[in-house]
Amino acid sequence: MAILPNPDPTPAPMPTPPPFPxxxxxxxxxPERLPDEAPVPNPDENDVPPKHSAKLGGADRREQSSPSAPSSTRS
Known part of the structure; x- marks a missing residue:
């Protein structure tokens, strides 16, 4: 009977990981807010809407830039 090689050779030792920085x-x-709470302003607390809110409306912007749309500023 022939001698078979060991099917589970001893694994090589694991390299040591680099130290953590x-x-x-x-x-x-x-102290005014929780550590995981993001400092986002609440729009309900402000009387003035944010300046960028008027620029977000896609339909309003097209109507303003359209030359055929009637405008109240024209006389």
Missing amino acids: DPKPMREPD
Whole structure:
């Protein structure tokens, strides 16, 4: 009977991973809000709408730029 090679050879040792970099110092959390809360302004708290809100409407923009659309500023 022939001697068969070992079907499970010993695995090579795992290389050691590089060390982790030093963590950055944590900044002091804002006591007015939760740490994971994004500082987004609430539009309900503001009386004035954001300046960019008028530029987002696609249909309104086409009507304003259309030369055939009647305008109240023309006399």
